[in-house]
Amino acid sequence: MQSTHQQETPVENQKTGFKREINLFDAIMIVTGGMIGSGIFIVTADISRQVISPGYMLLVWAISGFLTIVGAISYGELSSMFPKVGGQYVYLKEAFNKMVAFLYGWTLFLVIQTGIIAAVGVAFARFTGVLIPWFSESNVLLNIGSFEFTSVQLLAIFITIFLTYVNSRGVKEGKLIQNIFGSTKLIALFGLIIFGLLFGINDTAVQANFTDFWGASGSETAVPTGTMLISALAMAMVGALFSSDAWNNIGFAGDEIVNPKRNIVLSMVLGTVLVTVIYLLINLVYLLVLPIHGLDSATGSMALGIANAENDRVATAVAEIIGGPGATIAIAILIMVSTFGCINGAVLSGARVYYAIAKDGLFFPKMASLNKSGVPAFALWMQCIWACILCISGKYGDLLDYVIFAVMLFYILTIIGVFVLRIRRPDLPRPYKAFGYPILPALYIVLASGICVVLLIEKPAFTWPGLIIVSLGIPVYYIFRNKFKQHKDSE
Template sequence: MAEEQGHFKRELKLFDAVMMVAGTMIGSGIFIVSTDIARNVGSSGYLLLVWLLTGFMTVVGALAYGELAGMMPRAGGQYVYLREAYNHLVSFLYGWTLFLVIQTGTIAAVSVAFARFTGVLIPWFSETNVLLEIGRFRFTSVQLLAIICIAFLTFLNSRGVKNGKLIQNVFGSTKLLALFGLIAIGLLFGINEEVVQQNFTEMWRAKATIVENGAVTSISSLAGWGLIAAIGMAMVGSLFSSDAWNNISFSGDEVVNPEKNIVRSMVIGTMLVTGIYLLVNLVYLLVLPLKGTMEGTDVLCKGIQFANNDRVATAVAYAVGGGKATVAIAVLIMISTFGCANGCILSGARVYYAIARDGLFFRPMAKLNPKGVPANALWLQGLWAALLCLSGTYGNLLDYVIFAVLLFYILTIAGVYILRKKRPDAPRPYKAWGYPVLPAMYIFLAATICLILLIYKPVYSWPGLIIVGLGIPVYYLFRNTIGGSKV
């Protein structure tokens, strides 16, 4: 294997790591997905419960991951944990799915969201502004800006981790302050007494609103297993909005005092974001009615369920401050998505580096440049994310892999139990809080959601399993042609 030209530099302190966690978690989801959740569960109580359960799972997951991060504070994070708990095949399948869809799909999605909301300020950036059209292929100004965003952030991160952390700190702290500002303005000036009464009088009467081909086809009451299934399906959006909390573990070799600061940053970051998400959704419910009509003529008539293009945050801003406030929300989403893309770009490349070090990926990916970062892995990741932007399929791909994402989380947290048996004497600077009960609760909740998706949303489950399964022949191809006897 080629010699490294540089070495990792421990540049990420606790504040930097917290900004990595919070800044990467908060993308565009919190501004959008509550509309779909509202249609799934149809009541304010269950809308908040969905976000509360998501926050509980995220924080518990971070607590469990903390033990693994303390044991193995190395570049690669979850890939390394799966390798040590199971084998190279399981860990490779995770890395394969991360590269093919999870990380790169997220980078593509948030970069396109950044470009779309830039269009609010600069109308030239629009999906109707087609720059090139060949057959069914259309290249728009939004895709152009998204690719420029990916290339720019990839270049900055290739020049050293200091650049990446600077962007993350500036944009992460700015978006947190802006979100707290949005919450404060909503609570101080946006409360609508009539809306409050409407949303909270019967806050536990759940109803599912089914929309097909742009029209409401049915509204039905929920109870028993039907209610549980609806909550599980609704959590697809909230879980994606809260994902990437573990990305800081990918950069284990670059965190100062990683045995303590990785778990501290994950717990602080996930609790901070969970609190913000709950408060933001409370503001939504204080300003807009949850129930609405698709034919509504204004934001109050459309409600949360049918906000234009699912942009509930924009609708709330308009209800409170008019057109100028919607511009402010567009700027906030631009800041949020730019910071999220940066965090995903910075952290993801460390996983591909770790896979290549094991002889299971292209050899150049295992090199560090003189700045101490895996520049080759960064550029390959950027290239694939840019291709996903061009394809326009990243949104569907992200939907397809939620089942796989949860499956790998289950396997990783189960790894806490496995490694306590396999390596009982290994140093554990931090032990999972609430073990064995809380990790078991996470596994139970995640497994229940997976079961619900298998039964009611096979489109969310089987394609993800197929993507994971395609990695099996790729694993043996890399093992036999690059890794040899190493693995």
């Protein structure tokens, strides 16, 4: 096997121009580093407010983790069949058609990937402000009418430009940053879990949370039941699912991965399992340290609890109780490391999709070019420019809310693609077949579709604009298809 791989790699590189320099460890760091951003440190507060009970809060994270892992093992079949640059774009094109694939790429560029880069960049800048107070949203550098440009936006833009420059130098540089910050992040998170379990257990919080585990646990609001509970769980799951998102990004770099038919699926599965375990353990620590709804007889973070933590910063409140005020700085540094790695992973992977779209003649032709380092530099810088505009506009948060529904639709469509290709193209080589097929992929489709239906009913202000953003891609597809000539791969 090894000799065959060594003979095939140069030929593949000559065809694509990409360099196969991402090994299994690198791929796992890209998966975990892209998944773990700022969400795990804050979204538990909102989840707790929606489902009320400690039991249902943990259940939300468990179901979200299950869906993420099932998504990964289902995508694995597609990634082993089409281990090419572009990942999900390629899977949708092969299962359906170019227009469906373009709609995904269009939404990815317009909102998803660039919006994540912008939003996580701002999160990085906000927590930098804990160490350097000059970086604050109250520090307005430019004020024109209702428009304000703050030092937080400035740092977010600088980080985006810096990481784009690093990744434009070659995939080695990009993966080095991902490996350093990804491994540091994982070590620190496990350290937080171990420290919390050994030294942070608070008897008062344990009694408040675990005596009435599936009940209101001191909340004045009753735990929802029946259809109300189903709706609450579905809406709460949005935050948990997006804290676990970006696990599929490793597929975008298919032509740069060593032994991609094996390592893409392996990194997705190992990465999602690892992150799911970390998320469940961290939330368990939260419940062992802080009462979910606070205590009237207490003060500070204990009085506020998880659901009402100041600015939703649950991790900061927990760290302060365990280690005192100085622990706030440690958590700020951890979140800076976490968000820095998350931004780098998003920058590295996203440009590969735009490259694939341009190769099909559906995007600006220059995006289909590689620089001397074998990376799509023009696509990287176009992504950077748009992400910076989202930072400046201040509208990226709204855009991310609008596209949540659309992102889930594309996940569902892609997994439906597993069934479509089994029927239409049964003879295609499948180095890896989806574990649990057809039950697990079908279960994902049913559960994810159920969440989408609930969101359509309960959050129309966010779901319908998401559909509009996707739908706008249809006329753009036909305009671009006619405008840009097909560019053939060099052979």
